[in-house]
Amino acid sequence: MSTPPAHHPLSSHTHQHGPECGHVAIPHHDHTDYVHDSGLHRMHGDHADACANPTHTVHEQHDHQHGADCGHVAVPHDDHMDYVHDGHRHAAHDGHWDDH
Template sequence: MTTLHVEHPAHRHAHGPDCGHIEVPHEDHVDYAHDGHLHREHGGHWDECEQDDHVAHEGHEHRHGADCGHQSVLHGDHVDYLHDGHRHAAHEGHWDDH
């Protein structure tokens, strides 16, 4: 899975455990959900976390929704669901693994 490196140059807010935004564990770092974006600290600045490839979560039978018990995170034009250290998003009849 590859993530694009897109700097968020006007991001002055410093995310952290007490900043009030949802923490999203992601591989070796933490993303923060902020105004429909996912931000991560990188080299003294904040990046927009956008995956540049499509990865279907094979065998994911669980259906996410308002009452599924997993935290939802607004991400651009859709909602991701935090599930077992992954972000899942509905896509063309299956769940993508972000």
Template structure:
């Protein structure tokens, strides 16, 4: 998995994320992403990164259909909704689920 390293503009992101900040925490490997204004942010070396993959990764063998009443937390992510499921963010794409 390759994740793009794009520092979030500090002028537009003065908020400090943490367990009590009110934004959804999304466990992601060895760190926590925070869903904020349609973006995923992670702390990195004194700044906040946009946490986005640079590749298309299909979540294989995912039979569950996410939706409004599926029981998984939904997170606005750009122009779509991700669903938090078993430590992954799933997004519907071309008839399958992507692993964000």
């Protein structure tokens, strides 16, 4: 399993994410990410963090090709698209898939 996400506070973010906030919720490690403002946010104490994996983690033996019609939830993340699959997010990277 990949390393837990690093702490990246969003200083100007005042919205409180939660089950009723209206944003898509995605389980991730030991928390829930919320799709918001073309990124993934997680609540951390009294503020929101941008959720980012601090390491490059290749998803080994992943032969499925994600795309517009693959049937998995697509989530905008920074400058790319993640796909929710097998309980985590996958992102294309240099000819393979990463765990995000």
